[in-house]
Amino acid sequence: MPPLPSGFAPAKVNLALHVTGRRAGGYHELDSLVVFAGIGDQLSAVAAPDLSLTVEGPFSAGVPTDGTNSVMRAARALAQARGVRVGARLKLTKTLPHAAGLGSASSDAAAAIRLLAGLWNVTPFAPDDPEVVALGADVPVCLAAPGAQWMTGIGERLAPAGPLPGVGLxxxxxxxxxxxxxxxxRLERSSNPPLTELPADRAPAAFAEWVAAQRNDLAPPAQALAPEIGRVLERLRRQPGILAAQMTGSGATCVGITKDVGAARQAARVLQLSEQSWWVVPAPILN
Structure with a gap:
């Protein structure tokens, strides 16, 4: 599987997300199939005496540039762990919306680790390194991109899901x-059944049927907070060419599955014209 382009932070998509338990301390146990879409934020870096960050792009408003930003936290964690004494001038272009269930901050952190490891000529973190887990529950799986992953535990246990069909999103x-x-x-129940096994038939139709039979246990509480999510799901499921639809992560982004990226572009165009206040983007699945 080819690596991600340098500095690319792809959108994380939970095609299914079951909440299966709760640990002491309040952390929820998850069972999720995570894939990555061919759209995301972009990070660049040049050598500099100190660490600094600027943010631009359509979703840059409100994104911090100080030490609270996930990129800066990841950069400082890598520098400290590897004994790096130089810095970098970082620029983040935000293409993905915030608080959208797409793991953009986590994917940005993972991109920073990959990019700065090359710039500083040090070994990058592995997804299961404690420094990565400390950065956030979704950072390990984002560091494992672009391959599809089974994600369990609180997000720290990963296993490759194997090749998936080249569906469109x-x-x-x-x-x-x-x-x-x-x-x-707002989650009412924290102990739910895990995912079922993927079908042996990995054709787009069979794969979409499997996705449709799974759940996102965070969808009901998310819809209670944002009823618009229900309308998005209904609209996707009625749209010709969409084989299945689920909410991703904790919302409010929803994802429709099509037989290929060409069908995704066609379906997205219809939605872009009819729902002009929505953010609608077609993308290939990275596989």
Whole structure:
């Protein structure tokens, strides 16, 4: 599998997300199939005496540039762990919406680790390194991109899902931000059945049928906070060419699956024209 282009932070998509338990301390156990879409943020870096970050792009508003940004946290963690004494001037172009269930901050952190390891000529973190887990629950799986992953535990246990069909994805967000903590706070049940096994038939139709039979256990609480999510899912499921649709992560972005990226572009174009207030993007699945 080819590596990701340098500095590319692809959107993380949970095609299914089951909440299977809760640990002491309040952390939820998950069982999720995670894939990555061929759209994302972009990070660049040049050598500099100190670490600094600028942010631009259509979703740059409100993104911090100080030490609270996931890119800066990842950069400092890598520098400290590897004894790096130089810095970098970082520029992040935000293409993905915030608080959207697409793991953009986590993917940005993973991109920073990959990019700066090359710039500083040090060994990057592995997904299961404790420094990575400390950066956030989705950072390990984002560091394992671009291959599809089974993600369990609180996000720290990963296993390759194997090759998936080359389906297309239609990502839709009704321009509503849904804070993850608020969604989990409204979750009524924390002990649910895990995912079923993927079918032996990996053709797009069979794969989409499997996705449709799974759940996102965070969808009901997310819809209670943002009823627009229900409308997005209904619209996707009625759209010709969409084989299955689920909410991803903690929302509010939903994803439709099509037989290929060409069908995704066609379906997305219809939605872009009819729902002009929504963020609608077609993308290939990275596989």
């Amino acid at each position: 239609v990502l839709v967000n009704p321009n509503v931000a849904v804070p993850t903590g608020d969604v989990f706070a």
